[in-house]
Amino acid sequence: MDSSLNYEVVSHDLYRGPNALEKFVDRIEEELINIQADLSAPAEMIMVPGDLKTYNKATECWICKKPFIKPSQEALQKFEEAKHRLLEVNEWEASMGEDHPEKKKIQKEYREALSALNRKVKDHDHINGKYRGSAHDTCNKKLRIGFFKTKVPLICHNFRGYDSHPLMKVVSKFTADKLNCIPENIGKYKAMDVGQLRFLDSFQHMGMGLDKLVIR
Ligand SMILES: [Zn+2]
Incomplete structure (x- = not known):
């Protein structure tokens, strides 16, 4: 997930009954489709x-902290030529x-020539629309959200201790995506990816039972 992203999905669904894990995976898949739809329609920039x-x-890019450099004469000329050809096509x-x-x-040549200029562009958060700062064109593109690629974190408490085993069994039945463990050290992993979903364990940061963590 991009470090600049702050996105939360709150659901108050409660289910008790048979096949609870299957139901849970169903809901997660529905949420994922909604999240993908949101990510695919970037918010308009708010300045x-x-x-x-x-x-x-x-004078410098807020992402890489390097200065904005004037494009070379050659790059500028290539861009002007590409723009001219595109206008002719139109x-x-x-x-x-x-x-x-x-x-x-x-069109491809034009995009490449434009990208080679690496101009100063306005970068904004595609979720809330807020302007973040001036950035190199290439740095801005690197931060862009891939709505089918950006990892969606799913935080489970004591996931590694217990929940991961039955849950992963069900998840692997439902999805063709491979499970991918992100190792912490030998024998331990800190997260698990299933397709676009990244399962994280809040027990790593708050090492107490849920009954002690919940404010009553
Ligand atoms: Zn930059």
Whole structure:
């Protein structure tokens, strides 16, 4: 999961009865579909007064902390040429009323030439829309959320001690995704990935039984 992401799904579903684990996995899969839908539609950027001024003044990328560098003359020229070719394609399509045969190739060349400029761009949180800072184009793209890739954390208490065993049995029945353990040291693991889901254990950080942790 991206370090800049803060996302919480709260569910108050309570189920008691047969096949509880299967029901749990069903619900988790439904939540995952909802999360994927949310991630696939990035929030519009919200800039508060002062953000634009800070952006214009910024001389370094907030992500990599390195300065913004003027693109080379060669990169600028390549970009201008690619832009010109793309405009020609658009004009051609407007007059002919059909797709240009080399449209995809020319669009790709344009994207590459634009990316090579590594310009200063406005980076924002795709979940809450908040402006985060000025960034290199490439750094910004690296932080972008992959809605089918970004790991979705699922925190279970004492997962490693007990819950993981029966749960993983059920999960592996339901999904074609492979289980992948993230090791902590020999014989111990700190997390377990199943497809996009990352199971984490809160017992690692709060080593008490749930009855002692819950505020009554
Ligand atoms: Zn950067």
